Amino acid sequence: MIDDPVTARRLREAMPVFTLLAGCLLVLVLAVILSLGRDVLMPVTLAIMLSFVLAPGVRLLQRWRLPRALAVLVVVVVAFGALFGIGALIAREAAQLAADLPRYTLTMRDKIDALRNSAGGSVTIDRLIDMAQDLGRAIQPPETAPASAPAGGGEKPMLVEIHERKPALPAALGSYLSPVLHPLATTGLILLFSLFILAQREDLRNRAIRLTGASDLRATTAAIDDAISRLSRFFLAQAALNLSFGTVVGLGLWLIGVPSPILWGVLAGILRFVPYIGAVISMVGPLVVAAAVDPGWSMLIATVILFAVVEPVAGHVIEPLLYGHSTGLSPIAVILAATLWTFLWGPVGLVLATPLTVCLVVLGRHVERLRFLDVMLGDRPALSPSEIFYQRMLAGDPAEAIDKARQVLKRRNLVTYYDEIALGGLRLAQDDRARGSLSREQQEEVGAAIETVVRTLGTMPVQKGGAVGSETAAAVDEIGPDRVAPVRRPDELAAGWDGAAPVLVVASRGPFDAAAAGMLAQVLGRHGLAARSVSQDSLARGERPDLAGVALVCFSYIEPLSTSHIRLAARLARREIPGVRVMVAVWRERDRAMLDRLRRTTSADVLVTSLGEAVEAAMALAGRPAGIRGDAAPRAEPVPTTAGLAGAALPG
Structure with missing residues (x-):
């Protein structure tokens, strides 16, 4: 203390x-722990990733009445047998390709000479050609020249050979076995960990629940099960997609005639686990070989076309159908993760970068203490749609807010956008105003920016459908479905509601209330009920709107007021406009107990807290009663004054 x-x-x-x-x-x-402990942590990580892929196979065998231990053993043996087979296939194909490469040097020399002649002395082209020639000389085995007699008929020089001293037997065994034992030990660790993780999956889950949050078993269990199922589906889908990608590439290269198509297909499937650049890297080898084998350029062009067609189809058509439009990671997070994990664990880290980062993001979305991981690495917006709207208003950038609203309106109605996003931004602005965080100038600027957005959206044509960005898609998912409200035609309006503007919306005196009142008047007009808005400040200054034909007065408040003020406003409105209906809209109040108290103590006909409720209530009041014909004689309208209405506005 x-x-x-x-x-x-x-x-x-x-x-x-x-x-x-x-x-x-x-x-x-x-980072230090991951780097120093890579020999142990990397096999464990690979085993965990592999268990996500193999777990569905284990569950399938268990449904076929196979014991758990035997099911795990069968799945792991089959998986590792397939991996060993792929490794042996890669080694055999690579050895065959290495033996055949020297035969292609003549073709490469002819193409290099043709490129040099067509380049016309370009320095850059010359340097690239020299690099290719150096690479060719490095690949080609050295030629041994036959021994020739020295000039002048002298004696041949003595041939001297230098031999290193043979190492001792343990050192020799170590030098020969070390390159083999390390991969075998790593593979053995992966196999062992995979067996135990699959066999003890429920026990490991229970321990994870104890560590992350045993106080709420239901929520924690649901979160962990959801995370495991999501990751399992993602890894299975990615493995299946990359396997199909490698198969298609291998078949395509075989049809084109590129040597060792199996090798390039397998490498393409493996390298596609590397985000963004994996498919590009897998294309380099086939292009070089195609250029070296074919005396012309047709094989090279066909290989380029193959990759240019297969990769976009896999990445932009099939991949979104399998596991969504993205992995749930932001692009900068993918690049950063690939760089970091490659630095720590080398090529294996590059392949594991995306799966590991996906695991971190899933944990961040389900574990409250790790929420920062989702914010830092996920592709979901860091701010809610209402916060983004308010931030644009603070920055004085209504144009961007209008552009985002145009995107949202492709999928949702205007009343839904106003209710879930714009009014939420108004409440945030009111909170800052109540705390004193906004100066008077800032309040006026924010209010003017919001009114600009409302005016623009009121005149903007509605365009449903079309593509939207990731931020808009996240906003649409967050705000939920549309709230359907009826639309009245002129012949469906009751007598007294078919005037030029039967609804008058009176905005409170706050700097943001005029924008809320404008939203209500706008959406009522969209649903067939003409409305206009007026502010209490203008009424207090002596401005007198035409009240003829007004059938509904709506008092709009962002900040809850005392019930006496609301009751007085409703009483004065009824006194000045006989027969008028009164609606009170409290856009901020969400407490059910307070709403019930307001309904009991105020004399308003309708109390609403959202634009959707206001539209539904107004449409219900304005609807023609059953049995009334469209040509029924209208009732006589009183000619009200405006002094009392101005007084009704003053309590706000």
């Missing part, structure tokens, strides 16, 4: 710096 208030204040101010330094230190320690 620190008694000195100055020291306590300084410690509070320095706490974010200490937190940042502690976080950086933690990241550094984790």
